[in-house]
Amino acid sequence: MMQVKRYTAPSYAEALIRAKNELGTNAIIVENKKVRVGGIFGLFGRTVTELTVAVDQPQPAAANRAPAAPPVAPAQPVAPAQPAPDAGLDHIEREMAALRAAVVRLANRDAGAAGSMQLRGYARRVYEELLARGVEEEIALEISQQISSDEAEGRAQIREELARRLQSAPSAPIYRGKQLVVALVGPTGVGKTTTIAKLAAHYSMDRRLSVGLITSDTFRIAAIEQLRTYAEIMSQPLIAVDTPQDVARALRELNRCDLILVDTGGRNHRDTARMQELRETLAVLRPDETHLVYSLTANPRDAYEALEHYLPMGVNRLSFTKLDEATAPGLILNMRKRCDQPLGYICHGQGVPDDILPAERTDLTKILIGA
Ligand SMILES: Nc1nc2c(ncn2[C@@H]2O[C@H](COP(=O)(O)OP(=O)(O)OP(=O)(O)O)[C@@H](O)[C@H]2O)c(=O)[nH]1
Ligand SMILES: [Mg+2]
Structure with missing residues (x-):
């Protein structure tokens, strides 16, 4: 299951180190932005880096090591532990779910787009024609990836590929006496x-x-x-x-x-x-x-x-x-x-x-x- 977390630190490097420490090196950065904290209406505050990071299977990099020493100076003043009100938790959960969905969407779109970017010449035309006729993107991609960019070669291949996918079964021969x-x-x-x-x-x-x-x-x-x-x-x-x-x-x-x-x-x-x-x-x-x-x-x-x-x-x-x-x-x-x-x-x-x-x-x- 995908896990999404946010890390805030005075610098990008520090935020990244904290993220990778906790989530492992497979973590990917979804968003990197500077935000202002403290101050009134955002004035007089200081700027920190906020990293949003996602990982499929968290594998704490520190799992096999001795517990990491506490940071000398916490990047953020740590709020005293106290039970958060339910409404707050709900809100965070909802936000996490939305983020998770966004990441999955992004990852899928990238996979599809990356695949179709590789298509050249005739294969690309086949992909576009299939999409235009309502073939699902994933199927259109699967098919076009089998097809040569060269038109003459590709034409023979697409016939074969479609025939393979669209097997038909003619009716058994009907003759008198066999119903x-x-x-x-x-x-x-x-x-x-x-x-x-x-x-x-x-x-x-x-x-x-x-x-x-x-x-x-x-x-x-x-x-x-x-x-x-x-x-x-x-x-x-x-x-x-x-x-x-x-x-x-x-x-x-x-x-x-x-x-x-x-x-x-x-x-x-x-x-x-x-x-x-x-x-x-x-x-x-x-x-x-x-x-x-x-x-x-x-x-x-x-x-x-x-x-x-x-x-x-x-x-x-x-x-x-x-x-x-x-x-x-x-x-x-x-x-x-x-x-x-x-x-x-x-x-x-x-x-x-x-x-x-x-x-x-x-x-x-x-x-x-x-x-
Ligand atoms: N354009 C077009 N219309 C068709 C075709 N086949 C059937 N129709 C039309 O679709 C409509 C419904 O056809 P029916 O054969 O009554 O459909 P049905 O499945 O028996 O309908 P129900 O018995 O109500 O479930 C009719 O107006 C047909 O003329 C086709 O291949 N092309
Ligand atoms: Mg009928």
Whole structure:
């Protein structure tokens, strides 16, 4: 834990010696200033040096030595020991905490800035492009440090580095007689139902496979109607399920389908009762793929929180929507950093069925560094 202390002495040298004596040689100087003590309104006082010093693990330099002799002349008249009032202590503690936070902030900023200062040429451009697209500074730095300053070399490297970080997992090949169950989960309004419609259209019309639909979003009538409209256009069976028993029955009814797509109602992940329902539905469904669908226009903080709630439910793909509207698609990299699951689909518009691609066929390098 970082410790921050202040030392006052008539000269800089004396203050420093006292600090290093107490905190060890690892101590770093945070601030060095002259202050006036005594006198009225700062007049007629004398000037002393005030050093603010921080150390991570105090290792008293004097620990192994004989106790230091008391200073011949104390630099400051020592106030008689008396219990300090609580308010005073509180104040000091608060001040220490603020100082400690300031030092940590400074140290971090310096590390980041120092790292990015080393970047030259193409590597520096990559760093700036990543930052501009919402990639977190630490991740942008990690990536750019792998990249050559030479453009030709760097271009090949960045493709490789992003491919490594953004592994995607294409759906298992679907063929007649081997059924695949794919469920989409995620917060409200991210585009789950639209994505289900896109997938349903692609697999039934382009691939000529038989597709069945299940929706557990029975909370809102409009939600069922939305999916029913698509199901009717594509002549696909749609079953709405309320309970885990319904889920088991629906699976039996659709057992001849090559692909079963499961739509779920958007959940506020802080609503524990509805999250529990979803957990139970998934436990019976046992999907081959469970995609957490997230919108690239969403607030990153919410996204990270959602991730924590949905991952334990067996999410094994990350799919993203609204790439067409996103100003910070770097969320893809930030989310992947927090979760080992591979990418599934990337959706880039409202259009059903065209605006969707498997992640491995999406040009993520273009999306993340613009070239
Ligand atoms: N721009 C854009 N809009 C999209 C995309 N995908 C879905 N949308 C739109 O997002 C809105 C919500 O889509 P839905 O599919 O209803 O979202 P949902 O996740 O099913 O919502 P809930 O069922 O309420 O949780 C609709 O207006 C969609 O047209 C996309 O890739 N880009
Ligand atoms: Mg929906």
